[in-house]
Amino acid sequence: MNWLPIKNKEQLDAALEESAGTPVVIFKHSTSCSISATVKSRLERQWDSAGLDDVKPYYLDLLSYRPVSNEIAEVLQVRHESPQLLLVQDGVCTYNASHMGISADALKKKLNA
Template identity: 40%
Template sequence: MNFLKNIFKETSSEESESSKEDVKYFELDKMEQFDEIDEISQSKPVVLFKHSTRCSISRMALKQFYTEFNYPEEKIDWYLLDLLNHRDLSNEIASRYNVMHQSPQIVVIRNGKAVFNESHDSISAEDLKQFT
């Protein structure tokens, strides 16, 4: 969670901070995780969020997604990719799941295949309801 806290540096209220602590995500930072993601996606959807730490649009999209994402982990998993530090993993997402690279971008994986993707201001946690 430190990654997200450092991005947002929010101190608005204890209540909003504590609700954000409940959001569970995994950092996507190793190529080996793709086999794990494909395996998990056999039983529930996996959301990959590609984020550029230098892009204000990406920061805003991530903040909105992070604030709105409230799906229980037994229904959906969320992986966050720091695009600037792991461009090779972003390239793997494009290649493996046959989606054009965008940033910011969410890609939903089911049964080892991309079934949904959105980018920029079209990113919405609400769109994920169809997968739960």
């Protein structure tokens, strides 16, 4: 798994534009939260075996880039949570999960639905 960072609005806009042709996930991570660290590690371990090669994974350190996190919540019309995984297709959040509900298998099921 190769995370692509989101650190500013321009990178967020580029990820949303990219979602028109490729599914994009945005993982909002709190670097001070042990649950968030556990979920991130689990997702990374599951990613390759889940067959999600066509999905672009983006990562947001929401403590360092809180304004970008707020922008994501506003633009995608999702309530902010942490950790949070958002699936974006054609600029729209089609699935979101938080805390221990985040898994590569659940994401794959949503993509194949």
